Structure formats: C-alpha cells, structure tokens
Amino acid sequence: MATWIPGSASPSPAAARGFGLAGIGGAIVREPVALAGLVMVALYVAVALGVGFLPLRDPLALSSQRLMGPTPEFPLGTDALGRDLLSRILFGARLSIRVAVLSVAIATLVGGTLGLVAGYLGGLADLAIGRVLDVFFAFPAILLALGIVAALGPDPNNVIIAIAVVYTPIFARVVRGPVLALKAREFVEAARAVGATAPRIVIRHIVPNLMSTLIVQVSLALSWAVLTEGALSFLGLSAQPPAPSWGVMLSEGRQYLEFATHLAVFPGLAIMIAVLGFNLLGDGLRDALDPQRR
DSSP states (O other), rough: OOOOOOTOOOOOOOHHHTTTTHHHHHHHHHHHHHHHHHHHHHHHHHHHHHGGSOOOOTTOOOSSSOSSOOSSSTTTOOOTTTTTTHHHHHHHHEEEEEEEHHHHHHHHHHHHHHHHHHHHHHHHHHHHHHHHHHHHTTSSSHHHHHHHHHHHHHHHHHHHHHHHHHHHHHHHHHHHHHHHHHHHHHHHHHHHHOOOHHHHHIIIIIGGGGGGHHHHHHHHHHHHHHHHHHHHHHHHHHSSSSSOHHHHHHHHGGGGGTTTTTHHHHHHHHHHHHHHHHHHHHHHHHTTEEEEEE
C-alpha cells in the first residue's frame, strides 16, 4: 500500500492499489475465462517461438505422397504438393504472430501517444488530432487495410503497416477518453500543486491508470490482427506461396474441399484457436480488472 507523505503529490489510484504485473496475474487466476485464454495464447506463442527447435519436416519439402489424410507419418496429412501440413501450420504461426505483435505494438505506441496528447492538452490539439482520426474512422477497418496493402504491394511488412494504420486511431480514442477524466482527478491536481511537470504527471500518474484499459485493448487488437493477416494472405496480399502462411494454406485448400477437406480445416482451426485465445483473454481481463466487480 502506497503511503502519502504530507507535502507530496497524493498517490494515484493505480499506485494505491498496487497495480502491476502481480495484480494482473492475480486477476487472471481469479477469472477462468482469462485463464483459459492465457493458456491458449501461451501455447500459440510457444509454438511460434520454438517451432525451429521441433523435430519437424521442412515445410517447403515436396514428396510424392500428395493429398493424403492424417497418417502416423503425416499427422495432419499432406497438401497437393506432398508437403507436411503439420509442419506448415506450425511454421505459419511464426509469421502470424510476427505480423500481429509488430502491428499492434506500433498502433499502441503511436495511437496511445496521440490519445495522451489530445486528452491532456485538449483545446486545439485535441480538435486537430480528432479531425484527422475521423478521416480514418470513415472507412471500414478491413477495407482500409485492404486498400493500404493493395497500394503498397503484397508483402507481410506492408500488412504490418496496414493493420497499424487501422488500429492507431482506435487506440488514440480508447486512451483519450480516460485521460480527459483522469486529468481532472484529485491526485493529478495534487501533483500540479507541488510543481510536477506535465511529462511527469502523465508518466507517473496518468499512464499507470490506463494500463488495464490498454492491456484489454491490446489483447483484442491482437486477435483482429491475426484474423486480418489470415484474410489478406487468403486474398494473396500478404505472404506469397510457397510460404507457410495460414491464409495461403486456406486459399490453396479451397479447391480440394470435396475430397481433401483437411487442407482447409486444419489451417482454419489454427486461426480460430489463436483468435479465440486472444478474445477470451481480453474479455476475461476486462471483467477481472473491472474495479466495480471487486
């Protein structure tokens, strides 16, 4: 418990309740939905980071055993070129998480900064930032991402840029609202009264109270990023064949749905598990970190 010393700024609510990694971990343990989502996300991340150390076949290696269903030799079967589907799906997780993490990290940094500036300064800065963001909100998210990638060219790095551009205004708006309320709170007024500078107030008192909101938003944004990368790969605007990408595998497998359904089912399940894990984690964290439920 933080102690307030007379003559110093009063502790913010986040500091007073000991908000931090330990608090988030405790909240996840108490919320079964968040715990289930965390397990699914942890498995997804572990596969993406450790797939190079697993005893798998080369995901690009061809063989004569084409369009085979699951067998002991090929647990998830093979595709039209005889490539091991299990190996391709597991290696596909690496590309998926790279795109999702980098795009959401950029959106969080840029959008969060814009939201902080707009909310804390207000006035003309808030108005200018808000009008620019309204331009991006005028387009449906998936169509905006599709247009950006189509203009830049089919490449995973361009998908990262597209998703970051789409989610930057969302993070800015998510951050701006709480900042408007927080800057009028007593602990911020107390910090101003003892001479704290604006950057110190933002870093020490406002940002910690935004963490629970940002964590939930990041987890939900990651699910959308995984889904969007898969959709753009399916349309041929992200990774290109023969790259082991979930969207590419879905696109290749759709023509064999009648007699080799595993080619589309297993990559689809991989996308579903990753997206479901992030959604469960985000929904569970939202409930667990809600102060009204404590």
